[in-house]
Amino acid sequence: MYFNSLDFAVFLPIVFLLYWFVTNRNLKLQNFLIVVASYFFYGWWDWRFLSLILFSTLVDFFVGHGLRTEVNPFKRKVLLWTSILVNLGFLGFFKYFDFFLENFVSAFSLLGRPLEAQPLRIILPVGISFYTFQTLSYSIDVYKRKLEPTSDFIAFAAFVSFFPQLVAGPIERATRLLPQFYKKRTFDYARAVDGMRQVLWGLFKKIVIADNCAEFANHIFTNSADMSGSSLLLGVFFFSFQIYGDFSGYSDIAIGTARLFGFDLMRNFAYPYFSRDIAEFWRRWHISLSTWFRDYLYIPLGGSRGGKGMQIRNTFIIFIVSGFWHGANWTFIVWGALNALYFLPLLLAKQNRNNLDSIAEGKQLPSFRELFSMLATFGLTLLAWVFFRAESVSQALKILGEIFSHSLLSLPAVFSLKMAAVSVFLLIFILIEWRNREKPHALSFSPRLSRFYRYAFYIVLLLFIFYFRGNPQSFIYFQF
Numbered sequence: 001m002y003f004n005s006l007d008f009a010v011f012l013p014i015v016f017l018l019y020w021f022v023t024n025r026n027l028k029l030q031n032f033l034i035v036v037a038s039y040f041f042y043g044w045w046d047w048r049f050l051s052l053i054l055f056s057t058l059v060d061f062f063v064g065h066g067l068r069t070e071v072n073p074f075k076r077k078v079l080l081w082t083s084i085l086v087n088l089g090f091l092g093f094f095k096y097f098d099f100f101l102e103n104f105v106s107a108f109s110l111l112g113r114p115l116e117a118q119p120l121r122i123i124l125p126v127g128i129s130f131y132t133f134q135t136l137s138y139s140i141d142v143y144k145r146k147l148e149p150t151s152d153f154i155a156f157a158a159f160v161s162f163f164p165q166l167v168a169g170p171i172e173r174a175t176r177l178l179p180q181f182y183k184k185r186t187f188d189y190a191r192a193v194d195g196m197r198q199v200l201w202g203l204f205k206k207i208v209i210a211d212n213c214a215e216f217a218n219h220i221f222t223n224s225a226d227m228s229g230s231s232l233l234l235g236v237f238f239f240s241f242q243i244y245g246d247f248s249g250y251s252d253i254a255i256g257t258a259r260l261f262g263f264d265l266m267r268n269f270a271y272p273y274f275s276r277d278i279a280e281f282w283r284r285w286h287i288s289l290s291t292w293f294r295d296y297l298y299i300p301l302g303g304s305r306g307g308k309g310m311q312i313r314n315t316f317i318i319f320i321v322s323g324f325w326h327g328a329n330w331t332f333i334v335w336g337a338l339n340a341l342y343f344l345p346l347l348l349a350k351q352n353r354n355n356l357d358s359i360a361e362g363k364q365l366p367s368f369r370e371l372f373s374m375l376a377t378f379g380l381t382l383l384a385w386v387f388f389r390a391e392s393v394s395q396a397l398k399i400l401g402e403i404f405s406h407s408l409l410s411l412p413a414v415f416s417l418k419m420a421a422v423s424v425f426l427l428i429f430i431l432i433e434w435r436n437r438e439k440p441h442a443l444s445f446s447p448r449l450s451r452f453y454r455y456a457f458y459i460v461l462l463l464f465i466f467y468f469r470g471n472p473q474s475f476i477y478f479q480f
Helices: 006-021 027-069 073-110 128-143 153-161 174-181 189-222 229-260 278-284 287-298 308-326 330-348 368-389 393-403 417-435 451-467
Strands: none
Touching: 006 027, 006 229, 027 073, 027 128, 027 153, 073 128, 128 153, 128 174, 128 287, 153 174, 189 229, 189 417, 189 451, 229 368, 229 393, 229 417, 278 287, 278 330, 278 368, 287 308, 308 330, 330 368, 330 393, 368 393
16 A cells, blocks of 8 residues: 555545544554554555564564573574574565576576576565564564563564554664553644644655656666766756655655654654765665664674774675665665765765764855765765666666766757756755755744744645646655
8 A cells, every 4th residue: 555545545544533532542452453454554565465474573572572581592592593584584585586596597607507497586575674674673682682572462563564664664673663552642733733744745755756756767767778968867866856755755654644643753864965975874864774784784793893994894794785685686786885985985084973963054055065065975876876776787887878978968858848847846845855954854844933824835735746746656665
């Protein structure tokens, strides 16, 4: 079920009314309603894969139960590895089996020993990369004794399958989200209104910004062989806002929807295109995944505590694994490695934590140095997005070769009146985000702003959503 569908527009009010007016006096019943609603939400896409969520939930619940009483270090490790192997085994089979098989066959063919093997063409369950990492965080934190294992299976099942963030995050930690299912929730009008604002902004990002940008990006990348460097650069530019509007829009809708039910989800995007270096960009882009890899992979590997050799190794590991997490294609691995190359100079020079505040904090405009740093970082990000979007490494290299050729100076042949109109929407979008860059989300209005102006702005956004929507596109991160 998509957030931007009529199905969800019917589903959400029904669950909301049942949650606050039928089950509100019984916490366990409320949690059970969340489980039922979440399984219905996921099963609307393909009910067959509900068994994977249920099995993963059962495994980690009983692993946690076993870790509660087990003191033997070896047996505790066996329990932990049971959780790791089950969850990553599911993820590896459904997401990477065909990738490894095809590359294994190709390797033998290069050695002159061709093999006969047909890929299985396995359907990738939506959201498997997200909920496996979420439930893994529970087992790991219980093993490390950072979290007391739960004996409430309903609460745990609700934590694993919570429908607002089930399919594409944010990837919540058990230490942060699970305790919220133990506490009685009371309806907070102010929080609900703020949640609706964030949902509205997320829908605008997805339907007006991302879906319109997708039309141009898809056309240009599909016909990249016939495009000039200037046209290709436009395609990369539109893709950068397609993926940002698409994924951060999903996160905004998820966070806002969760707030309607009395839950706080972690922030997943913090205006990343206003970053002044790549380190800052990764502190602001897909925050839940970046911090997950930092805490459960980078730090256990030694982080940046060792010598330069270990720092380089760990940086490449975390970025390449992050790239591979996104998809079974060499393009994602190259994308991750390229970001590691961007990040390394900052890390080795110990400048990776220079920009912890917001750009031009407390000011209307950035300084020349801040503006240059922001544009340079955005430019590096654009080059990396080429690999993320391209169908193959060879296509990405050809696109980059054309972008850095003399044809970059030619007029883009793909420019149209619609593209000009979408560019105006983008400019308005950027200005709104810039003005509110120090706030949790772009519609976090000051209480001093009159109700008239607030509601007028909401109406304008709704009109944009209804009258300037692009061709409906599925959320990009559903494929991950």
